[in-house]
Amino acid sequence: MARYEGLFDALGLREWCDADKTEAPMSMAQLLAQASGGSEEATGPVLPFPSLDTLNEACARIGQTRDLTEGIEQGFLAIRGQLKFVLDPLTQPLSWMLDGALWVFETAPWWFMMPLLILVSWFVSKSRGVTLFVAFVLFFFAAIDHYNVAMQTLAIVFVCTGLSVGFGVPIGIGMSKSDTAQRMIVPILDLLQTLPTFVYLIPLIFLFSVTESKLFGIAIILYAIVPVIRLTDLGIRLVDKDVIEAANAFGMTNRQKLVRVELPLALPNIMAGVNQTIMMSLAMVVIASLVSAPGLGVLVLRGIRNLELGVGIVAGLGIVLLAVILDRVSKAALARVDKQRNTH
Amino acid sequence: MTAKVSIRGLYKIFGPNDKAMVDKVRNGLTKPELLEQHQHVLGLEDINVEMQSGEITVIMGLSGSGKSTLIRHLNRLIDPTAGEILVDGQDVMQLGPSDLRELRRKMMSMVFQKFALLPHKTVLQNAEMPLSIQGREQSEMDREARKWLNRVGLDGFEDRFPSQLSGGMQQRVGIARALTANTDIMLMDEAFSALDPLIRTDMQNLLLELQKELHKTIIFITHDLDEALKLADHLVILKDGAVVQQGEPQHILLNPNDPYIEDFVSDINRARVLRVRSVMKPLAAEVKIDGDVDAKSNLEKIIALSGGDTTKSYRVVEDGQAIGLVEMVDLVRALVPRASGTK
Ligand SMILES: Nc1ncnc2c1ncn2[C@@H]1O[C@H](COP(=O)(O)OP(=O)(O)O)[C@@H](O)[C@H]1O
Numbered sequence: 001m002a003r004y005e006g007l008f009d010a011l012g013l014r015e016w017c018d019a020d021k022t023e024a025p026m027s028m029a030q031l032l033a034q035a036s037g038g039s040e041e042a043t044g045p046v047l048p049f050p051s052l053d054t055l056n057e058a059c060a061r062i063g064q065t066r067d068l069t070e071g072i073e074q075g076f077l078a079i080r081g082q083l084k085f086v087l088d089p090l091t092q093p094l095s096w097m098l099d100g101a102l103w104v105f106e107t108a109p110w111w112f113m114m115p116l117l118i119l120v121s122w123f124v125s126k127s128r129g130v131t132l133f134v135a136f137v138l139f140f141f142a143a144i145d146h147y148n149v150a151m152q153t154l155a156i157v158f159v160c161t162g163l164s165v166g167f168g169v170p171i172g173i174g175m176s177k178s179d180t181a182q183r184m185i186v187p188i189l190d191l192l193q194t195l196p197t198f199v200y201l202i203p204l205i206f207l208f209s210v211t212e213s214k215l216f217g218i219a220i221i222l223y224a225i226v227p228v229i230r231l232t233d234l235g236i237r238l239v240d241k242d243v244i245e246a247a248n249a250f251g252m253t254n255r256q257k258l259v260r261v262e263l264p265l266a267l268p269n270i271m272a273g274v275n276q277t278i279m280m281s282l283a284m285v286v287i288a289s290l291v292s293a294p295g296l297g298v299l300v301l302r303g304i305r306n307l308e309l310g311v312g313i314v315a316g317l318g319i320v321l322l323a324v325i326l327d328r329v330s331k332a333a334l335a336r337v338d339k340q341r342n343t344h
Numbered sequence: 345m346t347a348k349v350s351i352r353g354l355y356k357i358f359g360p361n362d363k364a365m366v367d368k369v370r371n372g373l374t375k376p377e378l379l380e381q382h383q384h385v386l387g388l389e390d391i392n393v394e395m396q397s398g399e400i401t402v403i404m405g406l407s408g409s410g411k412s413t414l415i416r417h418l419n420r421l422i423d424p425t426a427g428e429i430l431v432d433g434q435d436v437m438q439l440g441p442s443d444l445r446e447l448r449r450k451m452m453s454m455v456f457q458k459f460a461l462l463p464h465k466t467v468l469q470n471a472e473m474p475l476s477i478q479g480r481e482q483s484e485m486d487r488e489a490r491k492w493l494n495r496v497g498l499d500g501f502e503d504r505f506p507s508q509l510s511g512g513m514q515q516r517v518g519i520a521r522a523l524t525a526n527t528d529i530m531l532m533d534e535a536f537s538a539l540d541p542l543i544r545t546d547m548q549n550l551l552l553e554l555q556k557e558l559h560k561t562i563i564f565i566t567h568d569l570d571e572a573l574k575l576a577d578h579l580v581i582l583k584d585g586a587v588v589q590q591g592e593p594q595h596i597l598l599n600p601n602d603p604y605i606e607d608f609v610s611d612i613n614r615a616r617v618l619r620v621r622s623v624m625k626p627l628a629a630e631v632k633i634d635g636d637v638d639a640k641s642n643l644e645k646i647i648a649l650s651g652g653d654t655t656k657s658y659r660v661v662e663d664g665q666a667i668g669l670v671e672m673v674d675l676v677r678a679l680v681p682r683a684s685g686t687k
C-alpha cells in the first residue's frame with residue numbers, strides 16, 4: 001500500500017521499523033480516506049512526498065507530524081509550571097496597573113474626566129485646532145453612549161504605551177551603545193513585528209488565566225514596544241558625531257553625554273517611535289478583546305459574533321476616531337519639538 | 345623655556361594591529377606600502393613638535409595630511425600608537441579616565457570646523473556648557489558666559505538658538521564657549537574654514553585681538569597658507585602624516601626646504617606677507633639712509649614708500665631702537681620665491 005516500504009526493506013531496516021509495532025494513530029490522510037470510503041491505491045498520487053506521515057505508513061518507527069506538534073505542546077506544558085512560577089509575580093504589577101487605570105477611567109465622573117483630557121491635549125500639543133478636535137470627539141462619544149467603552153480603551157492604551165516607553169527607551173539606549181546587543185535584539189524585534197498577532201496570544205493563554213488583565217497587557221506591550229525600541233536606537237546612532245566629539249572634548253561623562261546630548265538630540269526620533277507605539281497598541285486592543293480586554297474592541301467583536309452590523313461599525317469608527325486624536329496630539333507634540341530647533 | 349605642550353615621537357596607525365606596524369614604519373615602510381601590504385593606514389609618522397606657552401602654533405597641510413588626527417591627540421580624543429604627549433610636563437597617556445576628564449575640562453578647550461553647538465540649547469546655554477558640565481553655580485556660569493559672548497560681539501543674541509544664527513555668528517558662540525571654559529590651551533580645528541572669506545578675515549582679527557589680551561596657548565589648524573601666515577608664531581607643515589618643515593613662518597617662506605612647500609608658497613602675495621624684519625641686514629655705517637621703517641611693516645608698504653626706487657635703503661626700527669638695515673635691492677629679491685633662498 002505505501003510506496004516507501006521497499007526502501008526500508010532495501011536498507012535492511014525492516015526489523016528496526018517493526019521492532020515495537022503498535023497501532024499508530026491514523027494520520028489525517030488515512031482518516032479522510034476512510035471517511036470517503038475510497039481505496040487509497042486508486043486515488044493517491046503516484047509518488048507522494050516522503051513526509052513524516054507518509055514514511056510512518058511504511059515504517060512505524062518514524063513519527064508522525066502530529067507527534068511534532070504534540071511534542072511542542074507537551075514540552076511547553078512541562079516547563080509551564082516553572083515559567084508561571086517566575087513570570088506570574090513579575091507580571092503581577094501589570095495587572096494591578098491595568099485594573100487601577102481602568103477603575104480610575106471608569107469611576108471618574110465625566111464632568112471631571114473630559115475637561116482633564118482636553119487640558120492634557122492642550123498642554124501636550126499646544127495647538128488650538130487639535131484640542132478642539134479632541135473635545136469634539138469626546139463629546140461625540142458621550143453623546144452616543146460610548147463614553148465608557150472609549151475610556152476603557154484609552155486606559156489600556158495609556159498604561160501599555162507608558163510601559164512600552166518605560167522599557168523600550170532603555171532597551172533602545174542599550175542597543176545603540178553596543179553592536180552586539182543590536183545584532184541580538186533586532187531579530188527578536190523582527191519576530192515580534194511579523195508574528196501574526198493571534199499567535200502570541202496562544203502561549204499567553206496557556207500561562208495565565210484569561211480573567212487576568214495582564215494577559216492582554218503583555219500581548220499589547222510585546223506588539224507595541226517594537227517601534228519605540230527601534231527608533232530610540234536609530235535616533236541615538238544618528239546623533240551628529242561632531243556634537244558628540246565636542247561633548248567629549250569638554251569632558252562630559254558618559255551619563256552627561258546621554259542626558260544632555262544624545263537623548264535630547266534623539267528626541268524627535270524617539271517621539272516618532274512613541275507615536276507609532278500608541279497606534280500599534282490601539283490596533284492590538286481590538287484583538288486583545290478576544291482575551292477579555294474591555295473597551296471598544298468588545299463591541300466590534302459583538303458585531304461580528306451576533307451579526308449586529310450597526311454596533312460593529314459604530315465601535316469600529318470609534319476606534320478610528322480615538323486613533324486620529326491620539327495621533328494628532330502626539331504628532332503636534334513632535335512638531336513642536338522640531339520647530340523650536342529649526343526655525344530661522 | 346619649557347614648552348606648554350610637547351609631542352615626542354608620535355605615531356598613529358589606523359588598523360586592528362597598529363602596535364605591530366610601528367616598527368615596520370620606523371624601518372622605512374611608506375604609507376602606500378603599509379596600506380598595500382598590511383591594510384593599515386598610516387595617520388601620523390614620527391611627529392615632534394614643541395608648542396610654546398602664549399603662542400599660536402599653526403599646523404598646516406592639505407586635506408588628508410593628518411591635521412585633525414594630530415590635534416585630537418592633544419586631548420586624547422584619539423589615542424596614539426606610539427609616542428608621548430606632554431602637557432605642562434605631564435604625560436597625558438598616564439592619565440586615568442577621571443584625570444583625563446579633568447584635563448579636558450580645566451586645561452584644554454576646543455573649537456570645531458562645523459561649530460558642533462547643541463542645537464536644542466540657546467546661545468547662552470551653549471556658552472555655559474563647559475561650566476555646567478563641572479556643576480558650577482548658575483550665577484557664575486551666567487556671568488562668565490555673558491562676559492565672553494559680549495567679548496566676541498554677540499550681545500543681544502543670548503536667547504537665540506544656534507540655527508537662527510549665521511555661520512560666522514555660530515562660530516563666535518563656539519569661541520565664546522571655549523573661552524568660558526577658561527583654559528590655558530585652545531585647540532582650533534579648521535575653525536574658520538567653513539566661513540565666507542570676509543567673515544573669515546573678521547574672525548582672524550578677532551582671534552588676534554583676543555590673543556593680545558589673553559596670551560593663551562593656541563593650536564590652530566588650517567589648510568590655507570594666508571591664514572597660517574597671518575596667525576602663526578610657529579608654523580608646522582604636515583604632509584602625508586609627517587612634518588616636512590617647522591619654524592618661524594617668515595623663515596619657512598624665505599627658505600622652503602621641500603618642493604611641496606615651494607608649491608604652497610608660490611601662490612601667495614609675498615610683498616604683503618613678508619615683513620621688513622625678515623629681510624633686513626645688520627646695520628652698516630657706510631650705507632646712506634633714506635628714512636626709518638617699522639620692523640613689523642610688510643614689504644608692500646616699503647615699496648610704496650620708496651616709490652619703486654631700488655637704490656634706496658632704510659633703517660629698521662623697533663620700539664624706538666634701530667635694529668637693522670633694509671636695502672631695496674634685497675627687498676625686491678625676496679619677492680621672487682627661488683632667488684630669496686640664496687640670501
Ligand atoms: N578612523 C580612521 N581610520 C582609518 N583612517 C583614518 C581614520 N581617521 C583618519 N584616517 C586617515 O588619516 C588621514 C588623515 O586624516 P585627517 O587627520 O582627518 O586629515 P586632515 O584633517 O588633515 O584633513 C587620512 O588619510 C584619513 O583617511
Ligand SMILES: [Mg+2]
Nearest residue numbers: 411412413534
Ligand atoms: Mg580635518
